[in-house]
Amino acid sequence: MNKEKQQELISRRxxxxxxxxxxxxxxAGNISGEAGAxxxxxxxxxxxxxxxxxxxxxxxxxxxxxxxxxxxxxxSPEAAGRLATGFAxxxxxGHECGAVTxxxxxxxxxxxxxxxxxxxxxxxxxxxxxxxxxxxxxxxxLGIDMSTRKGMKEADSKGLFxxxxxxxxKSAGEILEEMI
Numbered sequence: 014m015n016k017e018k019q020q021e022l023i024s025r026r027x028x029x030x031x032x033x034x035x036x037x038x039x040x041a042g043n044i045s046g047e048a049g050a051x052x053x054x055x056x057x058x059x060x061x062x063x064x065x066x067x068x069x070x071x072x073x074x075x076x077x078x079x080x081x082x083x084x085x086x087x088x089s090p091e092a093a094g095r096l097a098t099g100f101a102x103x104x105x106x107g108h109e110c111g112a113v114t115x116x117x118x119x120x121x122x123x124x125x126x127x128x129x130x131x132x133x134x135x136x137x138x139x140x141x142x143x144x145x146x147x148x149x150x151x152x153x154x155l156g157i158d159m160s161t162r163k164g165m166k167e168a169d170s171k172g173l174f175x176x177x178x179x180x181x182x183k184s185a186g187e188i189l190e191e192m193i
Contacts, residue, residue, distance in 0.1 A: 061186030073101030103151030
């Protein structure tokens, strides 16, 4: 397969994942859909660091992002935490980092429900996250197969959940702050 065709397939896959996250957000209900509904600048400036600290308190990466951003869109931290639970560890398969998928959900909250508004934001998020970290996938970002229990234990024993992951969570938040 040529490189152009492969890139097109990757872009389509990323759009499909963004669409999935948007659908989950819309299913959660009570969503304003207005980009202007974000928290005031004083609280917004601290959200990336708050998400990082929240992650370190035994939450997962997707919960750390969504619980810090969803309240600005009328979703309680508790509901956001439940919603984001299954997206950690690359959706338990080592694929997209949970902080990335949670960022897609936040972008859906901010710019949805119209895909034509959300998809360009997801693409821009992906581009910036890749520029900073080279990858979107949990396994690739950590250098460990996160789809297995062995991989999860290895990541824990290497301290990646205390060193690498908090940085990725904060970075996802920083990118979101530039976009919402």
